[in-house]
Amino acid sequence: MTTVIGAGDRSDARRNRARVLSAAGEAFAERGFDVPLGDIARRAGVGAGTVYRHFPTKHALVEAVFSQQLGELVASGERRMARSAPTDAFFGFLTDIIGTARSRATVCDIMSADASWPRPVLTATVARLHQLLAVLLQAAQQAGGVRPEIGPDDVVALTVGCAAMTAARHDHAAGLRLVRLTLDGLRPSAPGVTEGRSFRDTRGPYPAPACEQCGAALTLRPTGRPPRYCGAACRQRAHRRRPAS
Template sequence: MTAVIDGGDRADARRNRAKVLSAAGAAFAEHGLDVPLGDIARRAGVGTGTVYRHFPSKQALLEAVHAQHLNDLIASGERRMARSAPTEAFFGFLLEVVETSQRRGPVCDLVTADPSWPRPVLTAAVQRFRQVLTALLHAAQRAGGVRPGLGPEDVAAFAVGCTAMLAARRDRQAGLALVRLALDGLRPSTSVTEQASFRDGVHRTIGAGCEECGAALAPRPTGRPLRYCGATCRQRARRRRLAD
């Protein structure tokens, strides 16, 4: 009988811990990191003492929330590897990382900005996340779906940029459309970077778009190829040449 009671107590403790983590993640995402632990306890439907038994400080709770986020992504990545083609699995995973990380931004910022915490739980989750990301990337590269030469750190940095781009758009669907467009740059068929020249911080693609603004140009069946998308860019380029 005692074993049954103890088992029930442990099950209750696990449920309470999961409730606190879920409530804390939502509260931090919605209201920032200044949310009192008492508010998180009420949101989770438990007492403040229950929160402190599982997480003795807000720092410990923040670490656990971020580690849980990574663990959820790890599980998703492993499912994708088992169920989807390599390229589909990689891009689906990366889009999920961007979408969920944008909502968890405040937590990510604090955890990554403070190197003084002893964070064994978070460190273990980060290592496993990198292993899954690396496996997905290499599988997609072997399948020919991702540019060769890219490493996991490149992809992680790329995801950070996409997350910032998504956060900058109020229209979430428009932001996701931009993110998908950016992700296409990881595919082998996208070769804008190799063909590009740079001047004064403006990206111009020779032979693929307007030399001034980079807008796509319709090909001409005869004659010289177009260099500019219209009169405005042609005049701007002329003024730039005169200034030089």
């Protein structure tokens, strides 16, 4: 006899899968890759068989969790693109990526620790994320909101650095302020530090240091303490003139 799967059964399966993914994301964030699948099943309120039916291996579960997290980012970026001006959508998407990076850190580390995993689902999601980022960047540049020489790889590297910067800060608000200052560097501006020009002191040269005893010019060394005397004779003379303690 053929078993017919009804719409109710399919909706139950989708709900169970979503519950497992949510529970797994929390468990991996708290305990890393070593958390047993049985613990994840109990957290999700389903049987272990339900977990194995959807995800036959823990590797498949980790990949699905990370893919879902990135997929949620893609969805947020698409919403921003549909509702906001190009420049606002681009910078809003970057702040979404950076602001949620901490919640993905453990799963990302698990995936990065072993590059041999077959990960077709995750690969496809990452490709969608990069494609959306490129589209948002191009639209913002055409609107005049982002410097024209910036490329997608530059943006990816910058967001990774900003995520690491916020993770290192205990003060979340201060971290976000630094992120905004950093992202402002992507906006068109007058030539500055990114133009490769050398830095010069427009106030003119500093006066050369002089020996404290004889006034002779001193040569500054690249390391160590700044010199105070031109030689041993002046150093000894200075020591003799010190008052006895």
